[in-house]
Amino acid sequence: MNIAVIGTGYVGLTTALMLCELNHQVVCADTHTAKLKQLKSNRLPLHEPGLKEVLNRHLSRRSLSFTSDTGQAVRESDILFITVGTPSKSDGFTDLNQIKKVAETIGLNQNGYKIVVNKSTAPVGTCQNIHRWILKRQPRYIPVDVVCNPEFLREGSALYDALHPDRIVIGSDNTEAARSVRDLYDSIPCPKMMTGLRTAELIKYSANAFLAMKISFINEIARLCDSHGVDVADVSTGIGLDRRIGSRFLKAGIGWGGSCFPKDLASLGHMFEQAGLSPRILQAVRQVNETQVEYYLRRLEERLGDVRGKTISILGIAFKPDTDDIREAPAIKVIQALHQKGAFLRAYDPVVFRHRNPAGLPVTVCGEMSEAFEDSDCIFLMTEWKNFLHFDWKSHRHRMRTPLIIDGRNVLDQKALIQCGYLYYGMGKAGL
Ligand code: UDX
Numbered sequence: 001m002n003i004a005v006i007g008t009g010y011v012g013l014t015t016a017l018m019l020c021e022l023n024h025q026v027v028c029a030d031t032h033t034a035k036l037k038q039l040k041s042n043r044l045p046l047h048e049p050g051l052k053e054v055l056n057r058h059l060s061r062r063s064l065s066f067t068s069d070t071g072q073a074v075r076e077s078d079i080l081f082i083t084v085g086t087p088s089k090s091d092g093f094t095d096l097n098q099i100k101k102v103a104e105t106i107g108l109n110q111n112g113y114k115i116v117v118n119k120s121t122a123p124v125g126t127c128q129n130i131h132r133w134i135l136k137r138q139p140r141y142i143p144v145d146v147v148c149n150p151e152f153l154r155e156g157s158a159l160y161d162a163l164h165p166d167r168i169v170i171g172s173d174n175t176e177a178a179r180s181v182r183d184l185y186d187s188i189p190c191p192k193m194m195t196g197l198r199t200a201e202l203i204k205y206s207a208n209a210f211l212a213m214k215i216s217f218i219n220e221i222a223r224l225c226d227s228h229g230v231d232v233a234d235v236s237t238g239i240g241l242d243r244r245i246g247s248r249f250l251k252a253g254i255g256w257g258g259s260c261f262p263k264d265l266a267s268l269g270h271m272f273e274q275a276g277l278s279p280r281i282l283q284a285v286r287q288v289n290e291t292q293v294e295y296y297l298r299r300l301e302e303r304l305g306d307v308r309g310k311t312i313s314i315l316g317i318a319f320k321p322d323t324d325d326i327r328e329a330p331a332i333k334v335i336q337a338l339h340q341k342g343a344f345l346r347a348y349d350p351v352v353f354r355h356r357n358p359a360g361l362p363v364t365v366c367g368e369m370s371e372a373f374e375d376s377d378c379i380f381l382m383t384e385w386k387n388f389l390h391f392d393w394k395s396h397r398h399r400m401r402t403p404l405i406i407d408g409r410n411v412l413d414q415k416a417l418i419q420c421g422y423l424y425y426g427m428g429k430a431g432l
Contacts, residue, residue: 001184004029004077006070006102008039010046010158010259011119011151012083017051018162020058022187027065029073038067046352046369047324048158053072070102071109079180080106082118082130083151092266094123107137110144115177117147121264123271124355127171145177148197150204155258166193171200202223205271207414208264209282214249215256216288222252222428223295233410252428254382255292257328268306271420293333299425300406304378308342311401313372314363316347316383324351330408331382335361348372350385373399384409394420 001024006028016026035045042056058064067073074080084098087295090269098119106116116134118127131146136166148171164183168185172178172194182192195203199355221253232252238249256262265286267341272279297390319329326332333347339362347363348371366372369387372379373396389411397403405417407426417424425431 001079001180002077003079003081003184003230004073004082005081006030006073007082007098007120008032008035008045008086009083009085010048010155011153012081013039013044013046013051014048014153014162015081015083015119015151016064016160017054017058019164019184020063021054021159022184023063025063026058027067027073027077029067029070031068031070033068036068042065047322049156049322050159054159055155062084068192070105074106074114075111077114078182079115079117080105081149082116082120084120086122086263088119088263088266090342093270094263094267095128096122096129099126099130100133102357103133104137106144107134108139110134110138110142113143115145115147115180117149117181119149119151121150121202121204121260121267123267124198124205124343127197127201145172145174146197147172147174147177147181148200150200150207152204152207155325156320165190169195169200169203171195171203173197198423200280205264205268208261209268209285211249212256212261212265212289213281213285214284215251218250218252219255219292219427220288223330225252225428225430226299229430231430235428238298251410253292253400253410254296254330254334254427255289257330257351259327262328287362291335293330295332296406296408297337298429299379299427301379302406303404303423303425304402306341307338307377309344310377311346312338312378312380313345313346313366313376315346315348315369315372315379315381315388316385317352317361318383318385319346321383321385324354326352329382332361333407334380334382335363346372346376349383350387370396370399373397376400377402378404378406380406381412382408388412393417393422 003019003024003026005012006029008028013324019026035205038045046418082102084102087095089095127146127148134144167190170181172179178194225232236250239245240250269279269282312330317326317331319325345363346366348366348369353365403421404423410426414424414429
């Protein structure tokens with residue numbers, strides 16, 4: 001089977017490399033020629049650990065190729081993966097233009113039976129639309145089946161997740177087509193769930209909403225922990241040991257961001273509304289997250305007073321470690337809010353500023369982490385990059401004007417920092 005992967009973003013690139021690792025021949029198509037040029041010369045347009053080595057290997061083995069001619073990729077392949085972006089529009093609805101365009105290109109270029117696998121996260125009913133859009137553009141009728149195969153990978157561990165998933169969900173109205181897709185993953189030993197198209201689409205949204213719910217839940221409990229001097233990490237451990245709850249995604253902090261949770265929860269909310277239903281839990285999950293930054297800023301002001309004219313250093317801009325992705329990153333909201341309040345801002349991130357300049361951020365960029373301390377009134381940790389944890393905090397304390405640390409991810413050693421003279425706040429960390 002020849003496979004085409006259309007769209008070379010996070011999901012597309014990882015899917016293509018995962019399929020190559022499973023010994024399939026893959027062509028990646030994208031209209032972004034500058035990006036293709038980069039990829040062909042083994043340069044990644046994004047920061048993702050481990051991807052570059054695998055890209056290099058499959059380029060040299062010629063198991064992977066890149067083309068800007070999507071039509072040709074369609075004509076020469078039997079299975080076509082759609083992995084294009086599904087951004088949010090300003091009203092929160094999902095913009096399906098890229099998917100529609102790919103479907104139309106498939107219809108125009110279809111020269112025989114194809115299986116079209118949608119991996120882009122899109123509202124329930126999109127796969128049926130893809131089928132309709134393809135048929136509409138076919139010069140003459142040629143059968144085509146659409147399969148929904150949602151992607152559950154996380155940025156920062158994308159390829160590992162793609163090769164070691166907890167489950168693979170394959171939704172289709174045609175059993176044969178679904179089996180062909182399942183066969184691609186034969187060598188991955190995990191449960192493979194065969195289901196209907198719409199069910200697969202809804203599973204993806206429900207999974208992300210549930211994960212976001214776990215985080216918002218523990219963040220809400222962390223507020224109560226603050227009031228009672230209880231350590232939220234102990235509460236997480238205590239409830240997480242119950243296997244019905246599970247210990248993961250119960251780390252309290254400044255909240256969730258990224259390219260998926262905010263967009264997918266907004267889109268799921270619209271699906272509820274369109275069905276005439278009120279998504280009450282979903283609303284609360286989003287509300288708690290939206291007020292996290294406010295909650296932290298109040299704790300900061302309790303300790304520092306008016307922030308006007310004070311210097312606050314932000315450690316970490318990325319929405320999580322091991323990525324240069326700043327989409328919906330809590331750090332951006334914190335920077336904007338503090339800037340509005342008249343604070344001077346510095347920022348350090350080990351990767352984000354190396355790869356791009358997030359235009360418009362009202363911060364002085366630090367080339368080294370140590371620069372963040374100089375005459376600073378507060379260090380505000382936003383991303384739990386490993387090098388922040390292993391930093392020599394003790395030696396830099398004296399360089400700060402006010403030695404205050406706000407730990408937005410509850411990852412620093414509170415006891416050690418207090419012992420060397422820092423003032424420390426972590427949400428629900430039960431002050432020592
Ligand atoms: C998520 C889903 O995990 C993945 O399955 C889906 O395919 C895409 O969306 P991703 O956005 O890469 O993946 O990041 P993830 O690791 O899930 O973290 C999302 C956000 O939640 C981050 O901002 C992270 O810092 C935050 N988070 C995560 C917490 O605040 N606490 C936690 O316990 C876990």
